[in-house]
Amino acid sequence: MKVQVIGTGSMWTKCNSASYLIDNDIMIDFPNGACKYLYRNNINPSSIDYILLTHFHGDHYFDIPFYILNKSKSDNKNINIFCSKEGRGKINKIGNLAFPNSFKDASRETNIKYEFNNNFKIKDYEISKLLVDHGRMKPAYGYIFKDNDKYIGFTGDTSLCSNVEYMASKCNYLFCDCMFVKGTSKHMGIDNLEYLSSKYSSCIFVVSHLEDETREILNKKNIKNIIVPDDYYVLEV
Ligand SMILES: [Zn+2]
Ligand SMILES: [Zn+2]
Numbered sequence: 001m002k003v004q005v006i007g008t009g010s011m012w013t014k015c016n017s018a019s020y021l022i023d024n025d026i027m028i029d030f031p032n033g034a035c036k037y038l039y040r041n042n043i044n045p046s047s048i049d050y051i052l053l054t055h056f057h058g059d060h061y062f063d064i065p066f067y068i069l070n071k072s073k074s075d076n077k078n079i080n081i082f083c084s085k086e087g088r089g090k091i092n093k094i095g096n097l098a099f100p101n102s103f104k105d106a107s108r109e110t111n112i113k114y115e116f117n118n119n120f121k122i123k124d125y126e127i128s129k130l131l132v133d134h135g136r137m138k139p140a141y142g143y144i145f146k147d148n149d150k151y152i153g154f155t156g157d158t159s160l161c162s163n164v165e166y167m168a169s170k171c172n173y174l175f176c177d178c179m180f181v182k183g184t185s186k187h188m189g190i191d192n193l194e195y196l197s198s199k200y201s202s203c204i205f206v207v208s209h210l211e212d213e214t215r216e217i218l219n220k221k222n223i224k225n226i227i228v229p230d231d232y233y234v235l236e237v
Pocket of ligand 1: 055057134137157
């Protein structure tokens with residue numbers, strides 16, 4: 001599996017918003033600006049066939065209307081969106097706001113499938129969706145991919161909760177929220193990552209959704225099993 005960290009920053013930084021590209025056609029989250037992030041990396045958004053959404057904050061799904069429009073103009077019209085069940089309504093709402101006429105046409109012209117199950121397969125990956133704790137935003141999910149004998153996790157936005165510990169105990173690599181210096185009821189912080197990385201020492205943690213100060217401190221700490229990536233960082237797992 002190839003994982004590219006498309007975005008590593010929180011909303012309030014110059015970095016792209018947190019999102020990941022797997023094997024050139026699977027995106028985890030599709031934030032504000034995602035189409036531009038992909039173009040800047042010489043990827044046409046229409047080459048993405050699968051989008052897994054963690055939750056419905058704008059910095060995780062607001063570019064989907066542009067993606068659907070782009071797909072409708074491309075030869076590859078397959079769109080597979082994995083999310084919680086209110087996703088279809090939310091995406092149609094922002095799509096109709098963004099393009100009152102052409103979004104309806106684009107939705108008709110493309111082959112959009114929604115999948116709400118907690119366990120599913122994409123190509124050879126077995127994927128499970130797990131509830132995490134992102135304060136008042138409910139539901140919020142993380143995902144674990146099983147790739148042969150390896151497990152690769154993505155926490156999405158979350159505070160430290162039992163399913164994050166489960167992911168850390170199970171995964172070889174965990175791509176995770178570490179927005180703040182100190183964790184809150186909505187996002188993890190460096191204190192949470194120090195705890196997780198020492199308790200689950202065989203897991204490699206790749207942090208994202210970073211504030212600038214958090215990035216600076218984490219870089220100085222240089223913790224053995226924590227990677228602090230820049231936008232577009234690639235990891236072959
Ligand atoms: Zn959020
Ligand atoms: Zn967020």
